[in-house]
């Protein structure tokens with residue numbers, strides 16, 4: 025049975041770890057909760073022992089005959105700490121073993137995932153950021169906190185991500201990362217995901233079928249491999265993954281501006297344009313709602329909808345990069361090949377046209393890909409190498425993409 029140590033430290037978000045524990049247990053994991061003394065001031069020992077069905081070790085001095093500070097770490101397949109306070113991050117970064125949880129960390133050789141939660145000022149303080157960088161450089165996956173309402177009336181980055189999303193990251197690490205470890209530690213990634221909405225009037229827009237699942241899978245796979253990931257999110261059905269910085273964009277033009285701003289600000293190593301950006305938008309956005317009454321007396325009157333082309337963001341990013349090799353730019357291609365037409369030929373032509381370094385192509389005919397968990401992709405690069413992945417989980421496709429990119433990223437640095 026897969027063993028997880030769930031470390032809970034003393035923040036107000038400790039109550040959310042109850043839900044996280046339930047999700048981990050429901051998926052069949054053997055979970056041992058290790059709360060710190062201050063976590064117990066928020067959620068008491070009986071809650072943890074009742075929910076895990078076993079005694080809860082709260083300090084190094086209980087059950088000493090079982091040497092829990094060594095045994096727990098040695099036997100864990102994953103150590104997950106949520107919420108992680110600034111104090112915990114500091115102790116973990118410096119190898120201070122002042123309680124059972126930090127002892128467990130020093131004995132564990134399995135993956136470690138940490139979900140910090142604290143006030144924005146504490147999160148952004150250079151001391152905390154330095155501790156986070158130290159932990160990341162050692163292969164710990166530190167999830168970026170979410171942005172939102174904090175304990176008081178204020179809001180900002182520092183919220184614990186949703187328990188479901190933290191659990192998803194834990195499952196991603198246990199399932200997907202395999203022997204790759206955190207091979208993207210120190211790598212900055214920007215991923216666009218989802219579709220765009222092109223406004224027509226105050227109530228209507230033109231959109232497409234993109235759910236955001238594939239873009240989010242690319243982001244999730246990068247997060248669990250240790251990258252710092254920003255997602256530029258259009259219109260999506262899928263939940264935004266934990267651990268990413270998030271920038272929202274509605275229309276193709278919003279996404280264009282967001283991509284240029286994020287790329288200029290972060291100077292990422294890799295940009296992945298997984299979003300299904302609209303190619304056409306209503307030429308003019310009407311004010312108010314276009315009513316039937318406004319079209320005159322004819323009962324069958326319909327409004328005209330002249331369209332205009334949007335700007336190709338991918339091509340612009342490539343042009344802006346100019347002759348530099350940095351960042352590596354990856355495009356996606358949603359194709360509907362006609363009978364007799366080859367997906368590979370279309371993908372190669374699109375890669376040449378766009379000038380990007382890699383292209384992930386998929387045939388999207390008859391709703392086979394949009395909104396689904398599986399996909400069939402062809403990954404091609406500028407030098408003609410290609411890899412076909414028929415009928416794979418979107419996470420598997422994402423990991424295959426990172427497997428292809430990782431050596432190029434490291435050669436580029």
Ligand code: CTP
Nearest residue numbers: 297299301302334335336337338355356357358
């Ligand atoms: N793309 C973009 N900006 C646009 C349209 C598309 O950056 N205005 C990006 C997509 O994010 C994707 C790639 O271009 O990475 C290919 O998108 P796709 O829609 O398959 O190709 P198009 O260039 O739009 O060509 P067509 O639809 O004519 O096949």
